Amino acid sequence: MRDAFWIPDGKEVRIAISGRSGCGNTTVSRLLAEVLDISFVNYTFRSLSDELRIPLSEIIEKAKTDDSFDRQVDTRQVELARRSSCVLGSRLAVWMLPEADLKVYLTASPEVRSKRIQSREGGSLEDIQAFTAMRDSEDTRRYKELYDIDNTDYSFADLVIDTESKTPEMIVGEILQALADRGFINRR
Numbered sequence: 443m444r445d446a447f448w449i450p451d452g453k454e455v456r457i458a459i460s461g462r463s464g465c466g467n468t469t470v471s472r473l474l475a476e477v478l479d480i481s482f483v484n485y486t487f488r489s490l491s492d493e494l495r496i497p498l499s500e501i502i503e504k505a506k507t508d509d510s511f512d513r514q515v516d517t518r519q520v521e522l523a524r525r526s527s528c529v530l531g532s533r534l535a536v537w538m539l540p541e542a543d544l545k546v547y548l549t550a551s552p553e554v555r556s557k558r559i560q561s562r563e564g565g566s567l568e569d570i571q572a573f574t575a576m577r578d579s580e581d582t583r584r585y586k587e588l589y590d591i592d593n594t595d596y597s598f599a600d601l602v603i604d605t606e607s608k609t610p611e612m613i614v615g616e617i618l619q620a621l622a623d624r625g626f627i628n629r630r
Contacts, residue, residue: 447618447627449478454527455626458535461548462578464555466605466613471531474614481528485519509588533581536599537591543626546617547599550606
């Protein structure tokens with residue numbers, strides 16, 4: 443797949459990929475960036491912790507009462523994404539990078555998402571389902587409060603992909619086809 447597509451010389455392409463936890467955002471974003479040989483941008487609290495030389499646990503604790511940590515992470519992601527061709531993979535990518543050449547939103551049912559998270563992180567499926575539902579609700583509230591973003595409305599995305607019964611490679615194939623159809627990349 444890697445040699446089948448390329449970005450024309452002199453052209454830059456920015457792809458924003460979002461979705462809730464367990465939909466495949468990180469896996470798909472990383473694979474797509476690898477196939478296109480461009481940067482994968484996924485700046486997180488851990489990245490901020492490394493940059494500021496503050497323990498991650500301290501940042502997470504402070505972020506509970508200080509919105510500036512969320513804002514720093516989101517601002518830094520966008521700054522990095524604007525530098526050159528990249529895949530920006532984050533829960534808010536499609537909202538935070540409106541100039542992206544292709545905005546992709548990934549979906550899956552809460553059950554499938556919870557099973558994926560369980561296979562990745564272990565633990566009780568029941569606990570993971572409860573935590574995932576709570577996290578979804580908290581994310582929706584926080585994004586609305588911080589940025590006036592309704593993360594349940596992704597109708598403006600260029601491509602919405604239900605990932606339930608698809609492999610990451612199949613999803614990347616759909617994204618590559620959409621990029622080629624729009625003239626952002628070439629196919630051999």
